[in-house]
Amino acid sequence: MDFQVIKTATEKLKQSLVSNVNHQCQLCHCDTPLSQQWVCTTCERELPFSPAACITCAAPLKSSSDRQCGQCLINPPSLDRLITCFDYLYPINKWLPAFKFSRQTALAPWLANHLANSIINRSYTNIDQDNPNGFENQNLKTNALTKKNSEENGLTFNNLKNSNLKNSYLENHLPLMPEAIIAVPLHGKRLKQRGYNQSELIAKQLSRLLGIPLLTDAVIRTKKTEAQSGLSLKQRQSNILQAFQVSQNLPAHIALVDDVFTTGSTLNELSRKLKLAGCEFTQGWVIAHAPLA
Ligand SMILES: [Zn+2]
Numbered sequence: 143m144d145f146q147v148i149k150t151a152t153e154k155l156k157q158s159l160v161s162n163v164n165h166q167c168q169l170c171h172c173d174t175p176l177s178q179q180w181v182c183t184t185c186e187r188e189l190p191f192s193p194a195a196c197i198t199c200a201a202p203l204k205s206s207s208d209r210q211c212g213q214c215l216i217n218p219p220s221l222d223r224l225i226t227c228f229d230y231l232y233p234i235n236k237w238l239p240a241f242k243f244s245r246q247t248a249l250a251p252w253l254a255n256h257l258a259n260s261i262i263n264r265s266y267t268n269i270d271q272d273n274p275n276g277f278e279n280q281n282l283k284t285n286a287l288t289k290k291n292s293e294e295n296g297l298t299f300n301n302l303k304n305s306n307l308k309n310s311y312l313e314n315h316l317p318l319m320p321e322a323i324i325a326v327p328l329h330g331k332r333l334k335q336r337g338y339n340q341s342e343l344i345a346k347q348l349s350r351l352l353g354i355p356l357l358t359d360a361v362i363r364t365k366k367t368e369a370q371s372g373l374s375l376k377q378r379q380s381n382i383l384q385a386f387q388v389s390q391n392l393p394a395h396i397a398l399v400d401d402v403f404t405t406g407s408t409l410n411e412l413s414r415k416l417k418l419a420g421c422e423f424t425q426g427w428v429i430a431h432a433p434l435a
């Protein structure tokens with residue numbers, strides 16, 4: 143057997159054992175119930191959750207009644223919506239690189255669970271008014287929302303050929319659940335080096351939690367780009383241009399999953415390609431927002 147395969151399997155086993163046996167909060171090291179894995183409820187409250195921000199680029203807003211920043215109003219990006227869960231601050235800025243580069247893949251369920259909550263809370267702003275007592279249990283809430291979503295998707299997205307309709311869909315805060323999820327792919331060579339695609343691990347969990355299919359063959363990364371970190375906005379845009387090849391006959395509404403959102407160059411380029419191939423509405427679902435330094 144390939145040495146790498148054995149190494150990966152051993153790592154996975156080690157991680158799953160650690161995540162199932164360790165009852166200590168990863169931040170304050172207090173004993174914490176198994177169900178809370180990773181951090182205790184006290185530390186949980188201190189995590190750097192993303193504040194309300196521009197719905198298409200996550201930039202801070204001037205007024206709490208605004209939904210989009212001035213830049214996105216003047217020059218709308220291809221990505222129609224963006225949901226980020228955390229700001230890229232401690233401890234997220236320690237955990238995400240470990241998850242991405244150091245095989246800390248046991249973090250995937252925890253990260254995805256938090257992102258799923260952000261998605262639900264931001265996509266269904268009125269859900270608690272609809273049924274104030276019905277959603278104390280998170281699983282129930284997820285199931286109810288998935289059902290509500292599939293009914294409303296049927297009504298709305300089949301008719302989404304016209305941009306006025308699309309705008310009113312956004313304006314009215316209607317539930318926005320996609321028909322499919324796609325993880326931002328890695329180039330084949332990078333995938334081989336790393337052994338896994340961190341975004342796909344998150345996307346798999348989201349697919350399970352939200353009951354939305356994950357498309358694994360819809361996009362391939364044809365260009366081995368330089369790492370985006372350390373590049374300016376312009377460099378990022380040209381670096382990522384034409385990096386993806388997408389299949390045809392895509393669903394009308396797709397959510398793209400990634401680990402970090404900085405300038406949005408990657409998600410916007412992928413969204414642009416998906417729209418050329420027939421997709422009409424795209425969302426970005428991202429663990430953390432890191433403003434360009
Ligand atoms: Zn703690």
Ligand SMILES: [Zn+2]
Pocket residue numbers: 196197198199200201210211212213214215
């Ligand atoms: Zn914006």
